Amino acid sequence: MTATRRLVSTGSPFEKQAGYSRAVVQEPWCFVSGTTGYNYQTMEMPGDVETQAANCLATIDAALAEAGFARSDIIRAHYVVTDPADAESVFPILGEYFAGIRPAATMIVASLVRPEMRIEIEVTALRR
Numbered sequence: 001m002t003a004t005r006r007l008v009s010t011g012s013p014f015e016k017q018a019g020y021s022r023a024v025v026q027e028p029w030c031f032v033s034g035t036t037g038y039n040y041q042t043m044e045m046p047g048d049v050e051t052q053a054a055n056c057l058a059t060i061d062a063a064l065a066e067a068g069f070a071r072s073d074i075i076r077a078h079y080v081v082t083d084p085a086d087a088e089s090v091f092p093i094l095g096e097y098f099a100g101i102r103p104a105a106t107m108i109v110a111s112l113v114r115p116e117m118r119i120e121i122e123v124t125a126l127r128r
Helices: 013-018 049-067 084-097
Strands: 005-008 023-026 029-036 074-081 104-109 119-126
Touching: 005 049, 023 049, 029 049, 049 084, 049 119, 074 084, 084 104
Parallel strands: 074 104
Antiparallel strands: 005 023, 023 029, 029 119, 074 119
């Protein structure tokens, strides 16, 4: 028996343009794509990394909910920040979001596709 693959979109114009899904569900897994800090309702990118991080996490929450997963199902997180100094700024936000979950995580400092992007977050969830 083959597991059903389901694609989840959050309406970002980038999904169609770049040919990806916000999340892919392959039970019992959910893979959420790297998510940047856009507010997808207004298509605005805030200037500060803290608000960008909060927007990333809100988009991830929406994708997980659409996929039928909970935040507590997250087992792996990858973070990319463009400036090492931004790590200290987002640690409290990540710590609050992942309180009690504490997934395996990696943070990388690297450039992102657009200069206004300061953080990108990707997660993997496993339904328990």
